[in-house]
Amino acid sequence: MTTITIDPLTRIEGHLRITAEVDERGIVKSARSSGTLFRGIERIAQGRDPRDMARIASRICGVCPTCHSIASVSAQDDLFGVASSVPRDALVMRNILQGLNWVASHATHIYVLFAPDLANPGYRKVLESRNLGSVWKELAGRFAPISYAIEGQPVPPGSSYLAAIPARRKLHEAMAVLGGKMPDQMAAIVGGVTYRPTAADITKVASYWIDTAGFVNDYVLPGSKGVDLDTWLSLTHDGVSPEKAVENLLGYMGGLSLNDLSREAGWSDAVLFAAFGSELVGEKLLSLPASLKLDRLGGYGDASKIGFLSYGVFYNAEKDGFDPTSPAGERFLSSGFTSGDLKREAFDHMKVTEHVAHSFYTSGSDLHPWDGATEPVKAGSDIGFEGDKYSWLKAARYRGIPSEVGPLARMINNKEPLVMGLAAAFAKNGYSPANVYTRMLARMQETLIVARELKKWVTEDLDPAGRYAVPTDLWMAKSGKGVGLWEGPRGALGHWLSTGGDSMIRNYQAVVPTTWNAGPRDGSSVPGPIEQALSGSAISAAGNALGADNANPVGILHVARSYDPCLACAVHTIDMNATQRSFLVVGGL
Amino acid sequence: MNTGLDNLDILELDRRTFLKAVGMLGASAFLGNYGTQIARALKVAETKVVWLNGAACTGCSMSFINSAHPDVVQAITELNVNIGYMETLSPQQGIFVDGAPAGTSELNSELKIEELVREGGYILVVEGAVPFGGSGRYLTIAGKPFKDILKQVAGKASAVVAMGACSSFGGVPSARSDIRKDTDYRGLLFTGTEKKGAFSELGIDKPVINLAGCPPNPEFGLITLGALILGKITPADLPDILDRYNRPTVFFPPDHTIHENCPRRGYYDKGQLDTEFSGEHCLRKLGCKGPYTHSDCATRRWNNALSMCTKAGSPCIGCMEPGFPDSFSPFYRESEGVGILLGADANTIAKVAIGAAAVGVGAHAVRRVMVSMKKHDAEPEKAEEAQE
Numbered sequence: 001m002t003t004i005t006i007d008p009l010t011r012i013e014g015h016l017r018i019t020a021e022v023d024e025r026g027i028v029k030s031a032r033s034s035g036t037l038f039r040g041i042e043r044i045a046q047g048r049d050p051r052d053m054a055r056i057a058s059r060i061c062g063v064c065p066t067c068h069s070i071a072s073v074s075a076q077d078d079l080f081g082v083a084s085s086v087p088r089d090a091l092v093m094r095n096i097l098q099g100l101n102w103v104a105s106h107a108t109h110i111y112v113l114f115a116p117d118l119a120n121p122g123y124r125k126v127l128e129s130r131n132l133g134s135v136w137k138e139l140a141g142r143f144a145p146i147s148y149a150i151e152g153q154p155v156p157p158g159s160s161y162l163a164a165i166p167a168r169r170k171l172h173e174a175m176a177v178l179g180g181k182m183p184d185q186m187a188a189i190v191g192g193v194t195y196r197p198t199a200a201d202i203t204k205v206a207s208y209w210i211d212t213a214g215f216v217n218d219y220v221l222p223g224s225k226g227v228d229l230d231t232w233l234s235l236t237h238d239g240v241s242p243e244k245a246v247e248n249l250l251g252y253m254g255g256l257s258l259n260d261l262s263r264e265a266g267w268s269d270a271v272l273f274a275a276f277g278s279e280l281v282g283e284k285l286l287s288l289p290a291s292l293k294l295d296r297l298g299g300y301g302d303a304s305k306i307g308f309l310s311y312g313v314f315y316n317a318e319k320d321g322f323d324p325t326s327p328a329g330e331r332f333l334s335s336g337f338t339s340g341d342l343k344r345e346a347f348d349h350m351k352v353t354e355h356v357a358h359s360f361y362t363s364g365s366d367l368h369p370w371d372g373a374t375e376p377v378k379a380g381s382d383i384g385f386e387g388d389k390y391s392w393l394k395a396a397r398y399r400g401i402p403s404e405v406g407p408l409a410r411m412i413n414n415k416e417p418l419v420m421g422l423a424a425a426f427a428k429n430g431y432s433p434a435n436v437y438t439r440m441l442a443r444m445q446e447t448l449i450v451a452r453e454l455k456k457w458v459t460e461d462l463d464p465a466g467r468y469a470v471p472t473d474l475w476m477a478k479s480g481k482g483v484g485l486w487e488g489p490r491g492a493l494g495h496w497l498s499t500g501g502d503s504m505i506r507n508y509q510a511v512v513p514t515t516w517n518a519g520p521r522d523g524s525s526v527p528g529p530i531e532q533a534l535s536g537s538a539i540s541a542a543g544n545a546l547g548a549d550n551a552n553p554v555g556i557l558h559v560a561r562s563y564d565p566c567l568a569c570a571v572h573t574i575d576m577n578a579t580q581r582s583f584l585v586v587g588g589l
Numbered sequence: 590m591n592t593g594l595d596n597l598d599i600l601e602l603d604r605r606t607f608l609k610a611v612g613m614l615g616a617s618a619f620l621g622n623y624g625t626q627i628a629r630a631l632k633v634a635e636t637k638v639v640w641l642n643g644a645a646c647t648g649c650s651m652s653f654i655n656s657a658h659p660d661v662v663q664a665i666t667e668l669n670v671n672i673g674y675m676e677t678l679s680p681q682q683g684i685f686v687d688g689a690p691a692g693t694s695e696l697n698s699e700l701k702i703e704e705l706v707r708e709g710g711y712i713l714v715v716e717g718a719v720p721f722g723g724s725g726r727y728l729t730i731a732g733k734p735f736k737d738i739l740k741q742v743a744g745k746a747s748a749v750v751a752m753g754a755c756s757s758f759g760g761v762p763s764a765r766s767d768i769r770k771d772t773d774y775r776g777l778l779f780t781g782t783e784k785k786g787a788f789s790e791l792g793i794d795k796p797v798i799n800l801a802g803c804p805p806n807p808e809f810g811l812i813t814l815g816a817l818i819l820g821k822i823t824p825a826d827l828p829d830i831l832d833r834y835n836r837p838t839v840f841f842p843p844d845h846t847i848h849e850n851c852p853r854r855g856y857y858d859k860g861q862l863d864t865e866f867s868g869e870h871c872l873r874k875l876g877c878k879g880p881y882t883h884s885d886c887a888t889r890r891w892n893n894a895l896s897m898c899t900k901a902g903s904p905c906i907g908c909m910e911p912g913f914p915d916s917f918s919p920f921y922r923e924s925e926g927v928g929i930l931l932g933a934d935a936n937t938i939a940k941v942a943i944g945a946a947a948v949g950v951g952a953h954a955v956r957r958v959m960v961s962m963k964k965h966d967a968e969p970e971k972a973e974e975a976q977e
């Protein structure tokens with residue numbers, strides 16, 4: 001056995017350490033995931049005016065500040081008793097702010113954080129050994145990061161990488177038009193938003209949308225071959241069965257020539273990834289000579305120990321008000337829970353608990369967030385990664401089950417045809433339906449679905465003559481409580497708060513996506529999703545096709561990065577001490 | 590905009606004119622106008638940048654890569670910057686096999702940073718606060734307390750830039766809480782307005798340029814790095830161009846606040862003050878801290894100069910000031926205390942609120958502050974300030 005440690009795991013948000021026990025064949029036997037930073041934002045919340053959290057919660061994460069801000073104001077809407085009357089126009093505006101950040105965040109993850117690993121030198125060797133140097137040229141030519149070199153030779157940044165950076169920047173600019181600035185838009189506020197957009201603003205945001213669609217059609221999708229955003233979704237999403245969605249994708253890819261792998265020839269980024277990323281799709285179904293075998297990575301070995309969880313996101317844009325408990329079907333992307341063997345059930349947040357048995361806290365395990373009592377360890381000697389306690393993350397569980405959250409979970413819970421079709425094909429052929437490949441394709445597919453809906457919100461729903469806030473006053477927050485259930489690009493996100501007789505915050509809690517995905521073992525020593533997904537994965541390129549290389553464990557990197565971890569989000573404390581148990585009751589239950 | 594600077598050759602500019610030029614044009618326009626000259630200038634030498642992430646939310650990195658005209662990759666290329674180390678973007682990651690760093694610096698960040706520190710001479714950018722509680726182990730990277738890494742890397746830096754509120758002043762991680770004393774988060778030189786930062790604790794005697802803001806405007810970073818790389822400013826110049834909190838006065842004008850150039854200022858002057866959100870008038874009664882905040886948000890604006898907080902109906906929350914967030918919290922209540930206390934209009938309040946540094950302190954006084962800082966000698970400095 002060899003111990004491979006990745007620390008820092010870069011190209012993520014924040015500070016994550018992965019330790020993997022690897023056997024002689026280069027297969028991970030067991031793994032630990034450790035968050036290595038503690039800031040304590042929820043403790044900072046205590047005693048403050050609850051409205052401040054619209055801005056302070058946004059500072060939980062600079063990559064996805066918008067979802068924290070909106071989760072926080074959703075909880076405040078509940079606390080102030082205005083959730084049922086927030087004007088529809090304000091909800092549309094929040095949707096647009098969230099949607100723009102969604103697409104920007106996913107684009108950042110796909111192109112800036114994840115895809116550079118597709119230009120890992122391990123793949124050059126594998127692909128060249130199979131006479132697929134042309135594929136390597138495309139991967140390196142599109143996805144190489146900045147300041148990159150292989151064997152002493154500088155590799156210039158890839159064309160898609162270079163195009164993605166201004167594309168995400170422009171999405172931030174569109175957000176600034178409506179929210180003042182980005183990161184940390186300023187507009188989301190209890191009762192609505194601070195800004196009534198003008199007709200000129202709407203035109204401006206619409207023109208940014210057109211720019212974004214341009215990037216999607218030129219890079220992500222083969223727009224030049226007639227498969228633009230709308231066409232892609234009509235082939236793989238709109239009213240098609242899962243089988244048909246996969247058949248349409250395979251049909252398109254099967255018609256392309258291997259002699260010219262350029263984007264212009266129809267091998268857009270999504271298509272290139274869809275074909276060469278998977279052993280099943282690429283080698284078995286399309287008869288390609290080799291693939292990156294990402295479908296062999298990051299799967300789950302035991303379906304009874306994993307689930308897929310979503311809280312629901314994007315308000316129903318048809319009416320005023322929303323339900324803070326996010327019942328199934330209320331949001332554009334619905335809440336839901338799907339078990340490891342793909343059985344779906346309704347989401348009930350009462351089934352959420354957090355364990356601290358293996359986390360750097362000294363009290364309160366297996367508690368629902370509103371019963372939580374957590375105290376961080378104080379001595380430096382108690383903060384290490386080899387002992388029983390090894391992470392600043394808690395272990396979140398849904399009726400006791402570790403659950404993956406994020407695009408794949410959302411697409412599964414919303415029965416998205418392409419993702420369901422691929423998942424079924426993998427399951428039928430002995431693969432884990434969740435794997436690095438489906439996780440990344442789900443993120444891409446979701447980006448496209450949200451991008452298209454954004455156009456509707458901006459051009460049809462946003463109303464310069466609308467109502468954008470209901471009046472609120474601090475006394476409305478007296479001795480109350482509230483819950484905000486939402487999703488970040490990375491997955492299910494919940495904020496809970498309660499106030500005292502002075503309307504100031506008594507307790508504030510956030511259970512965030514990366515707590516779900518990257519958390520450690522729970523009270524029964526069942527590993528978290530990333531830890532499970534690492535077990536059984538090959539550490540080096542293409543399933544150790546040319547043997548395992550401990551010094552280049554790209555397989556481990558793929559698995560961890562495929563979840564788009566965000567550690568700043570994931571580390572927080574619950575209430576301040578064991579005597580001050582919190583007592584939240586969620587509105588509507 | 591005719592600035593009268595259009596025909597200048599930036600390679601010939603002295604430091605003051607350079608800063609004036611970028612201040613007047615804004616970074617975007619500046620780099621747009623002078624991009625070719627910059628490229629010409631920097632064919633000569635490559636500059637290495639090491640960007641460390643402490644206890645941060647990565648918002649500063651995200652803001653920095655929002656730079657427009659040129660975008661950040663273009664700027665990096667044109668300024669011949671070698672991003673030696675930056676966790677958010679770098680090709681490397683820490684790779685250890687049975688505890689020992691493995692492979693080469695092309696993939697292994699641990700070896701990469703060793704290599705960089707060995708060579709020295711890089712510009713160090715720090716994002717995020719530094720914990721001293723728990724023996725510094727509230728943040729570890731590669732198993733080591735962040736403060737130890739900072740000490741090692743800062744020691745060999747040619748210049749140090751604190752990117753954002755957290756590394757400048759402690760920011761959100763050092764905000765008021767019942768566990769603040771346990772985590773003991775600090776900025777590099779300051780924690781809040783106090784000169785009790787990580788550097789003095791670590792025995793690092795280096796000046797720091799504080800690019801305040803939660804997060805900072807991307808242009809702050811681009812202009813500052815540009816100026817350092819082009820040799821337009823050197824550490825020796827800093828006393829002349831920084832305010833008492835080590836913020837460049839070109840972005841954080843000591844003598845005026847956001848209030849003066851706010852797009853809603855006309856309503857303030859007419860006394861039209863909104864009391865509910867999503868209106869179009871002045872936000873003073875909704876808690877706006879623009880009158881107390883020294884930064885150029887209202888003139889430079891955000892995200893390619895498109896908007897800013899108050900334009901979008903949001904009260905300014907003072908995120909560019911050393912006391913953020915506590916000095917400005919609650920964000921959404923009018924700061925009556927200050928108004929009543931001083932009995933004066935917002936402009937006067939601003940001047941009083943930020944004290945002598947803002948209005949009267951000239952370069953000499955600032956230099957004295959810097960000198961006394963180097964001596965770690967707080968008392969004589971206080972005496973000096975009192976005399977001002």
Ligand code: SF4
Pocket residue numbers: 847848849851852853854855857870871872873877878879880899905
């Ligand atoms: S108080 Fe605020 S909103 Fe009003 S003019 Fe001044 S800066 Fe602008």
Ligand code: SF4
Pocket residue numbers: 181803847882884886897898899904905906907908909910
């Ligand atoms: S206007 Fe105020 S809150 Fe907005 S960025 Fe500037 S200083 Fe920060």
